[in-house]
Amino acid sequence: MVGWITTALPNKRGLQLSLKDPATLLGLGLLTTFSYLILAPVISILMDAVNVNFGDSTRIGAEQGSFTLYYLERVFTSPISQRLFWQPLLNTLSVAIGAMCIAMVVGGIMAWLLSRTNLWGRGWFATALIVPFMLPTWTFALAWTTLFKNRSMGGQPGWLESMGYSSPDWLAYGPVPMIFILALHYIPLVILLFGNALRRLDSQLEDSARILGASRSTVAFRIILPLMRPALMSAMVLILADALGEFAVPYILGLPVQYDTLSTSLFRAISSRQTGVASVLAGAIMVLGCITLTIDLYLMREARRFVTLGGKGAMERRRPLGIWRLPATLLAATLFIIGVVLPLLTLFLSTIMRIPGRFHLSNFTLDYWIGTNLNTIALKNGILLTPEFWSATWNSLRIVGTASVCAGLLGLLVGYVVTRTPWRWLASSLRQLTFMPYLVPGIAFAAATLSLFAVQRGPVPALYGTSMILMLALIADQMPFASRAGISAMTQLGKEPEEAAQISGASWLRRMWSIIVPIQKGALVVGIVLPFISGIKGVSLFIILAVPATEVLTTYSLRLVDYNYTQAANAVVLMIAMLAWGGTILTQKLTKTGLAQGLES
Amino acid sequence: MPTITLDAISKQYSRQATAVQNIDLHIKSGDFMCLLGPSGCGKTTMLRMIAGLEHLSQGRLFIGDQLMDSPADGCFVSPEKRGLGLVFQSYALWPHMTVEQNIEFGLRLRKLPERERRTRTGEVMDKLGIASYAKRYPSQLSGGQQQRVALARMMVLKPKVLLLDEPLSNLDASLRLEMRAELKRLHQAFDTTILFVTHDQWEAMTLATTIAVMSEGQLQQVGSPDDIYARPANRFVAEFIGNPPINQIAADSTLGSRLNSQPDTHMLGIRPEDIHLTQAATPYALPAKVQGIMPTGGSWVLDLETEGQCLQLSTQIRPQVQAGEHTFCQIQPEHLHLFNTDGHRLENTRYGQARIIRNNVSTTTYMHAV
Ligand SMILES: Nc1ncnc2c1ncn2[C@@H]1O[C@H](COP(=O)(O)OP(=O)(O)O)[C@@H](O)[C@H]1O
Ligand SMILES: [Mg+2]
Numbered sequence: 009m010v011g012w013i014t015t016a017l018p019n020k021r022g023l024q025l026s027l028k029d030p031a032t033l034l035g036l037g038l039l040t041t042f043s044y045l046i047l048a049p050v051i052s053i054l055m056d057a058v059n060v061n062f063g064d065s066t067r068i069g070a071e072q073g074s075f076t077l078y079y080l081e082r083v084f085t086s087p088i089s090q091r092l093f094w095q096p097l098l099n100t101l102s103v104a105i106g107a108m109c110i111a112m113v114v115g116g117i118m119a120w121l122l123s124r125t126n127l128w129g130r131g132w133f134a135t136a137l138i139v140p141f142m143l144p145t146w147t148f149a150l151a152w153t154t155l156f157k158n159r160s161m162g163g164q165p166g167w168l169e170s171m172g173y174s175s176p177d178w179l180a181y182g183p184v185p186m187i188f189i190l191a192l193h194y195i196p197l198v199i200l201l202f203g204n205a206l207r208r209l210d211s212q213l214e215d216s217a218r219i220l221g222a223s224r225s226t227v228a229f230r231i232i233l234p235l236m237r238p239a240l241m242s243a244m245v246l247i248l249a250d251a252l253g254e255f256a257v258p259y260i261l262g263l264p265v266q267y268d269t270l271s272t273s274l275f276r277a278i279s280s281r282q283t284g285v286a287s288v289l290a291g292a293i294m295v296l297g298c299i300t301l302t303i304d305l306y307l308m309r310e311a312r313r314f315v316t317l318g319g320k321g322a323m324e325r326r327r328p329l330g331i332w333r334l335p336a337t338l339l340a341a342t343l344f345i346i347g348v349v350l351p352l353l354t355l356f357l358s359t360i361m362r363i364p365g366r367f368h369l370s371n372f373t374l375d376y377w378i379g380t381n382l383n384t385i386a387l388k389n390g391i392l393l394t395p396e397f398w399s400a401t402w403n404s405l406r407i408v409g410t411a412s413v414c415a416g417l418l419g420l421l422v423g424y425v426v427t428r429t430p431w432r433w434l435a436s437s438l439r440q441l442t443f444m445p446y447l448v449p450g451i452a453f454a455a456a457t458l459s460l461f462a463v464q465r466g467p468v469p470a471l472y473g474t475s476m477i478l479m480l481a482l483i484a485d486q487m488p489f490a491s492r493a494g495i496s497a498m499t500q501l502g503k504e505p506e507e508a509a510q511i512s513g514a515s516w517l518r519r520m521w522s523i524i525v526p527i528q529k530g531a532l533v534v535g536i537v538l539p540f541i542s543g544i545k546g547v548s549l550f551i552i553l554a555v556p557a558t559e560v561l562t563t564y565s566l567r568l569v570d571y572n573y574t575q576a577a578n579a580v581v582l583m584i585a586m587l588a589w590g591g592t593i594l595t596q597k598l599t600k601t602g603l604a605q606g607l608e609s
Numbered sequence: 610m611p612t613i614t615l616d617a618i619s620k621q622y623s624r625q626a627t628a629v630q631n632i633d634l635h636i637k638s639g640d641f642m643c644l645l646g647p648s649g650c651g652k653t654t655m656l657r658m659i660a661g662l663e664h665l666s667q668g669r670l671f672i673g674d675q676l677m678d679s680p681a682d683g684c685f686v687s688p689e690k691r692g693l694g695l696v697f698q699s700y701a702l703w704p705h706m707t708v709e710q711n712i713e714f715g716l717r718l719r720k721l722p723e724r725e726r727r728t729r730t731g732e733v734m735d736k737l738g739i740a741s742y743a744k745r746y747p748s749q750l751s752g753g754q755q756q757r758v759a760l761a762r763m764m765v766l767k768p769k770v771l772l773l774d775e776p777l778s779n780l781d782a783s784l785r786l787e788m789r790a791e792l793k794r795l796h797q798a799f800d801t802t803i804l805f806v807t808h809d810q811w812e813a814m815t816l817a818t819t820i821a822v823m824s825e826g827q828l829q830q831v832g833s834p835d836d837i838y839a840r841p842a843n844r845f846v847a848e849f850i851g852n853p854p855i856n857q858i859a860a861d862s863t864l865g866s867r868l869n870s871q872p873d874t875h876m877l878g879i880r881p882e883d884i885h886l887t888q889a890a891t892p893y894a895l896p897a898k899v900q901g902i903m904p905t906g907g908s909w910v911l912d913l914e915t916e917g918q919c920l921q922l923s924t925q926i927r928p929q930v931q932a933g934e935h936t937f938c939q940i941q942p943e944h945l946h947l948f949n950t951d952g953h954r955l956e957n958t959r960y961g962q963a964r965i966i967r968n969n970v971s972t973t974t975y976m977h978a979v
Pocket of ligand 1: 626647648651
């Protein structure tokens with residue numbers, strides 16, 4: 009009896025003490041919150057995929073809520089499966105792989121030129137070539153349609169068309185422009201990841217191989233390439249994962265010619281209220297996302313075996329390009345023109361031209377920005393004078409801003425709990441749970457959120473149509489970045505500054521408010537601003553979850569595209585691009601960290 | 610002023626890792642106690658348990674006669690309510706506050722009026738010589754200055770007990786000497802009980818009124834510095850304290866059996882300064898060969914070989930021999946430390962005589978029974 013008591017006591021006491029420990033209590037609260045925000049939607053949508061949904065009971069011949077394989081069969085084996093899933097899958101993979109290959113080759117060459125050679129204007133290009141990554145992908149898509157749109161679609165023709173050259177469908181729409189545009193978008197990512205790895209690679213390794221008598225090509229293939237393989241593979245996988253969930257580009261360039269990808273197919277299923285099919289598609293996208301990121305995790309583990317690389321002094325050595333210096337510099341300049349100047353200039357010019365492609369002074373106007381009483385059916389004023397534009401801007405700032413502040417704070421709290429709680433399982437389950445949305449492409453996660461919050465469940469009212477549901481989905485979507493930022497900041501800080509305050513007599517709230525939050529101010533800013541930027545230019549969550557009352561800039565501009573108000577749509581996109589770019593620059597100025605480091609963390 | 614009493618306390622971080630094991634310790638009020646031991650022996654853990662930053666696994670902890678932590682009674686008083694001061698090894702200054710704000714923080718928490726805060730902060734900064742940095746941020750200070758700010762931050766609260774975790778280990782040698790003197794002065798000026806952690810034996814010897822030696826989570830010996838040096842309770846303490854380290858001679862070796870015949874002895878220890886060189890063959894003299902001579906600034910360390918055993922000798926007198934020469938060394942049996950097979954100290958039956966001889970050198974009172 010006595011023995012039993014003495015052995016039982018430490019555990020019970022551990023429990024008692026932990027329940028008085030603010031970090032553990034907070035952790036339990038966070039765990040509940042994230043289970044609800046992240047885990048529950050995913051489970052809910054997976055359930056929807058195998059249960060009879062509302063309105064389908066007569067067709068399936070089973071009661072609502074009972075188990076069924078109907079949706080799985082419909083998506084994977086029925087005659088319609090070809091159109092619902094297999095063709096979109098094939099399309100998605102070809103676009104993703106095509107974009108990846110081009111981005112790897114061009115980005116790889118540029119990374120090498122920028123970090124290892126005496127290219128002219130290296131420092132300037134190193135920043136300038138990153139710009140496309142800060143712009144929303146559909147900036148390029150809209151610029152493309154502005155240039156190449158042909159007669160097969162209504163609305164204003166593209167510049168080429170109005171100049172008299174009719175561009176063929178394969179050039180105007182479908183896989184070719186999609187691959188091209190996504191490649192442009194991912195080249196900066198390759199430059200960043202690959203360039204960092206190259207810079208860390210000690211050139212003494214090359215030199216020592218040379219001294220041993222290896223030729224240049226032997227060095228390239230036997231030394232550099234194997235060492236760079238993890239970085240290469242990792243960039244490939246990241247691009248694939250990201251391209252799987254890409255929505256806006258296929259929406260603009262694929263839909264007109266029925267070129268569906270998984271995300272547009274999912275979008276169609278949702279807009280035609282086929283919840284069951286949508287759930288299966290969302291599940292399939294999640295599985296694909298999980299597969300690619302599992303591969304990435306595996307590769308990163310591989311990569312860690314190489315981290316001993318990197319002497320210091322020898323890194324700055326650059327190879328002279330000789331007669332290739334000018335052509336190489338021109339190549340970089342061309343990339344900058346195609347990736348940045350051309351699309352932005354096209355978009356801008358399109359917003360100040362009445363008739364596309366006619367470069368005549370009388371054709372230029374500022375009406376689409378600030379005009380009144382335009383000769384159009386709706387949208388009678390310039391975009392800056394349209395109340396809907398301002399309400400969409402306000403919604404964007406309000407919804408994304410609130411969500412980012414919440415995500416940043418929650419991320420810091422997660423970091424606090426993970427570094428403080430004595431319960432290991434609590435720390436690791438929080439870490440994994442907040443990482444989960446990273447595995448789920450945005451459009452699938454939006455569908456999942458919709459599936460959970462569309463109807464009333466228990467005490468929680470139906471949230472569809474409110475800005476609440478957007479904020480919740482955004483917060484969840486931003487948690488992977490926010491919590492990683494929080495954890496690394498708290499790990500660096502250590503426990504002692506807080507303990508010193510505790511010894512001085514400060515209560516928990518006081519310690520959080522006077523010590524932890526002020527010290528972590530910088531990390532908090534990053535944890536808020538970066539998610540804010542990606543939220544502002546994001547499409548996939550909003551396209552599913554927003555309604556006219558909660559319209560944000562991105563959905564507003566897509567709607568303008570649908571209504572063929574090209575100038576207005578382009579103007580809105582330019583505003584978004586400006587917000588995103590300005591925000592990035594601001595963060596860099598505020599925190600004095602390069603974008604490259606931000607991406608690496 | 611309160612005393613601190615540790616009653617059979619233990620700390621397990623996990624089932625395998627026992628950091629502190631069954632320690633009884635009593636720290637008298639006004640004491641300057643030093644916790645001495647190699648790194649990783651559990652010193653920081655002890656301090657953190659006393660401060661309340663770690664929970665005990667077993668045992669009871671009292672400050673004064675108030676129970677602070679006892680798993681068996683389900684009692685735990687949180688750190689902010691214990692009224693102790695703790696200076697961290699890394700100082701843990703708050704980087705977003707100036708020196709002044711750092712020091713003032715605790716007073717603000719106690720809702721002292723502005724005027725009193727100013728005077729107390731000013732006083733403590735003057736005393737520690739950091740008044741001229743009041744408006745600087747911690748990152749703009751040197752290590753020694755930061756250390757003094759960390760100290761001031763605790764001192765200003767006038768804690769009854771001050772815990773210091775290796776506060777001098779990040780300082781360079783000369784600054785360390787200076788701070789050592791300052792700590793001793795502060796102990797007297799502020800009239801606090803100080804518990805000081807270090808792995809540096811000289812720091813412990815010069816500062817402490819009482820030393821507690823730890824190894825692998827267990828208390829080895831508690832006593833005055835002289836006591837610990839002159840009567841090490843076991844082989845660990847004998848080896849750990851003293852530089853150059855004590856010479857160890859197996860009791861059953863030729864040399865060992867010549868020096869000592871007391872039963873149960875397993876190992877003999879002789880401090881390097883207790884070996885003397887002689888020219889002639891006196892009764893205790895042993896023939897020895899000088900292997901090497903190392904000057905260590907005002908004293909010399911000699912490597913000797915005697916009866917197949919290497920011994921180190923240290924002396925303040927310039928040795929009159931050369932490396933490679935043969936000479937004699939002398940070891941008084943009453944200077945030997947005897948240890949049994951478990952490593953525990955055996956009473957040297959001839960020790961009493963030795964003490965009488967040595968008494969004019971060291972004026973030690975042996976009041977701390979082990
Ligand atoms: N938070 C902890 N979790 C697990 N083990 C710990 C922790 N802190 C210290 N230890 C272990 O406890 C032992 C004593 O550590 P510590 O008290 O820091 O030693 P010291 O301060 O004497 O160097 C070490 O073996 C250390 O690894
Ligand atoms: Mg320590």
